[in-house]
Amino acid sequence: MAKIKRISFELKTYEYIKPFRIAPGTASHTHNLEVKIETEEGYIGLGEASPSFRVTGERIESLIPLESFVNELLKGKDTKNFRKIFEITDKFFAFPSLKTALQYAILDALSEELSLPVYQILGGAKEKIETDKTVSIGSVEERVREAEEIFKEGFKVIKVKIGLDLREDIETMEELVKRIKGVKYIVDANTAYNPKQAVIFTKELYKKGIDIELLEQPVPAHDLEGLKYVRFNSPFPIAGDESIKNKYEALEVIKMEAVDYINIKLMKCGISDALAIVEMANTANIKLMIGCMGESSLGINQSVHLSAGLGVFEFHDLDSALMIKEDKFRGKYKIRIPYYYLV
DSSP: OOOOEEEEEEEEEEEEEEEETTTTTTEHHHHHHHHEEEEEOOOEEEEEOOOHHHHHHHOOOGGGGGHHHHHHTTTTTGGGGHHHHHHTTTTTOOOHHHHHHHHHHHHHHHHHHOOHHHHHHHTTTOOOOOOOOEEEEEEEEEEEEEHHHHHOOOOOOOOEEEOOHHHHHHHHHHHHHHOSSOOOOOETTOOOHHHHHHHHHHHHHHHHTOSSEEOOSSSSSTOOHHHHHHHHHHSEEESTTTTTSSHHHHHHHHHHHHOOEEOOOOHHHHHHHHHHHHHHHHTTOEEEEOOOOOOOOHHHHHHHHHHHHHHSSSSSOOOOGGGGGGGGGGOSSEEETEEEEOO
């Protein structure tokens, strides 16, 4: 038995190695909250919240004052009964990244007590996963140059950010396939296209013989009819990201047949909702990918263990920790590009 004795929060700020630009804006720093759970028996579990106001309306400033309330809520709870604790934290509708950090820290503390890695607690389906790396928005030449650097690092799946200029985006993809061979491309508009633009983009690529694995979140998050229109008129699979922030939105999108893929990000939904979305998607024959916000290695560790534990994700977009400056690597996994190893 390992009962929770104390929960503490610590604000962390990380600088991106270079500014990270997507269609809605540019980030130079990420502000994260480290969550530490200590049990009466001396076991320690760590989690991390990396909130995104753009996606979920959550800000780091709103999380810090909750420390005393969270202690009141969870102190004395046994980490072995983690599903009971998850039911309590599921009420954190407005704080999904904090929900994630708490849920993972509970599993991490349990992992320390049992001497069993979290990915094995969750099923142990895989012992390694392959991640992509992302090309942020820039000119055609800037994006191609960055993709070439990523390819030279050893990545075989490259994510390309688009959405500010349709013609430049098409030209970028043309140049990429000319200059880099043997790569799979995921393309992400981050809500920046309207449905007609998204269809034009996919059909132009198809006519030019350019293959992509999927187009992610081409239209605004609320436009589910537009998302469905793109899916039924695109020659390539369509993934939902910003449109799917929890299990309820996932259910709605599945019922509408609006996507081919769901991108699960723990910072949007927490571990408990992620588990529910996985089961719904598998039942509906919807494919899955897993992504990230601005997590450090401590935060990416959460998604790595979930992914390896479940073994259901076709693509892993878990590169944020590779794009920020950290004094110390803190993940319970090993990196040998493009793979993350759990053993």
